[in-house]
Amino acid sequence: MPGTKASTAAEARDQDRRKTILRAAVEVFARKGYHGCRIADVAREAGVAYGLVYHYFKNKEELLQLVFETGWGGFMSRIRDAAEANAPLEQKIRRIAQVAFEAYRIDPRGVRVLVLEFARSPSTGEANRRTAFAEVLGVITRMFERARARGELRAGLEPALCAAMLFGSVEMSLTGFVMGLLDPRESGLLAHAQEQLTSLFLDGARATPEDGRWKKDRSAPRLKTVKRS
Amino acid sequence: MPGTKASTAAEARDQDRRKTILRAAVEVFARKGYHGCRIADVAREAGVAYGLVYHYFKNKEELLQLVFETGWGGFMSRIRDAAEANAPLEQKIRRIAQVAFEAYRIDPRGVRVLVLEFARSPSTGEANRRTAFAEVLGVITRMFERARARGELRAGLEPALCAAMLFGSVEMSLTGFVMGLLDPRESGLLAHAQEQLTSLFLDGARATPEDGRWKKDRSAPRLKTVKRS
DNA sequence: TCCGGCGCTGACTTTCGAGTCAACGAGGGG
DNA sequence: CCCCTCGTTGACTCGAAAGTCAGCGCCGGA
Numbered sequence A, B: 001m002p003g004t005k006a007s008t009a010a011e012a013r014d015q016d017r018r019k020t021i022l023r024a025a026v027e028v029f030a031r032k033g034y035h036g037c038r039i040a041d042v043a044r045e046a047g048v049a050y051g052l053v054y055h056y057f058k059n060k061e062e063l064l065q066l067v068f069e070t071g072w073g074g075f076m077s078r079i080r081d082a083a084e085a086n087a088p089l090e091q092k093i094r095r096i097a098q099v100a101f102e103a104y105r106i107d108p109r110g111v112r113v114l115v116l117e118f119a120r121s122p123s124t125g126e127a128n129r130r131t132a133f134a135e136v137l138g139v140i141t142r143m144f145e146r147a148r149a150r151g152e153l154r155a156g157l158e159p160a161l162c163a164a165m166l167f168g169s170v171e172m173s174l175t176g177f178v179m180g181l182l183d184p185r186e187s188g189l190l191a192h193a194q195e196q197l198t199s200l201f202l203d204g205a206r207a208t209p210e211d212g213r214w215k216k217d218r219s220a221p222r223l224k225t226v227k228r229s
Numbered sequence C: 001t002c003c004g005g006c007g008c009t010g011a012c013t014t015t016c017g018a019g020t021c022a023a024c025g026a027g028g029g030g
Numbered sequence D: 001c002c003c004c005t006c007g008t009t010g011a012c013t014c015g016a017a018a019g020t021c022a023g024c025g026c027c028g029g030a
Helices: A002-035 A039-046 A050-055 A060-084 A089-106 A106-118 A127-149 A158-181 A187-204 B002-036 B039-046 B050-056 B060-085 B088-105 B108-117 B127-149 B157-179 B185-204
Strands: none
Touching: A002 A039, A002 A050, A002 A060, A002 B002, A002 B050, A039 A050, A039 A060, A039 B088, A050 B050, A060 A089, A060 A106, A060 A127, A089 A106, A089 A127, A089 A158, A089 A187, A106 A158, A127 A158, A127 B157, A158 A187, A158 B127, A158 B157, A158 B185, A187 B002, A187 B157, A187 B185, B002 B039, B002 B050, B002 B060, B039 B050, B039 B060, B060 B088, B060 B108, B060 B127, B088 B108, B088 B185, B108 B157, B157 B185
């Protein structure tokens, strides 16, 4: 039936347009932040007319809401996969770190939006960000509860606080990268970050009595200080 | 000289007014966030006329800037004291945690503003928050560098990443409290938080041998479940 | 080639809040 | 007791950006 075919093709083009605009929104959002983001900018970035944005999205809020949901949804599902995997705690934590830093490597701009803008901006009021944090922290808390039940967690540690600390570590590290306070190019810091995060979280920062023990042969133990002024 | 006396008294009253408005600004800011904050709200909260705000402050930006500087400045100087104290790493970390959680206990509203609004909102554009984060992370990074030089830090840990993880842990825990995801009243969680943060950061989350021994077979390809239940 | 619909356009309207300013009145000095 | 100063007031101006809409022109079909 031609009608179906045509309408299908039309719908496909529609979706393309939507995606174009959405991608442009991410771009502008990453560059100028939530407040500095004007619909006119999004339209220009997408190469479409101002009014068209309102054809595809009810208003600015809905647009930004969708930008967020897309990005956050993807991130969340990966985190959830990692946290709910059937694996030892160590592997789960490593995977969580991996999800985060890999996301940054692949799409720094998208991470920037999530970490710096969405996580704290009143887009749909506060409910949104509150829900988002509650979601991650909830998932990770449950991971630690299970770990505790299995005896993988050191005694006396409150799962909810562990979750806050783990996610906080991840998030602030990403913030450091995103803001340029940590330089990803420097001595493979980005690659190192994932392993250090896992290691520090599991075994702590304290020097061991027999310090000098290494899990793995690493060639360059000396890293120049990464400090931005 | 009466003139001096009068002008002094006048100046004192001036400062009172300024403080009243500043305090009102913190209030409104905590309640409605940076974006929802209108000068009209601040004026109403302070019980003064709209125009008077502009007598005491150049513009909205300056007003909010001062709100931040006051709060952040106090926080920073305490953190700096803790990080630069002449004490073992463990004590410094404990003090940093203490500064944060104590601040929350005393003035949740102020912490709310700092943690949820200031830390991530484009107030004076981005420069502000970038500077703020750079400042804390810089101070804490230096703390870890000194610790490493003294042999207090486990080998292979990058100070800048340690700093991001420590501060991230603190910040996300506070976020949890501020957002009500962590309940401070619950079994003394607030008091516990400080100790757990220190303990976990220094010694890790991994169960100790007496908790039940786990081996970390990183390279084992078996993703199959670990039998312990 | 002509027609008709609709995706698309961007100028216009509306809304909203920052920042201004002319005037008011309390209170102190002459 | 009056006037003058200046802190204070809040209605107004102005600009910026969200959101609307009347019509244009592209494209597919006749």
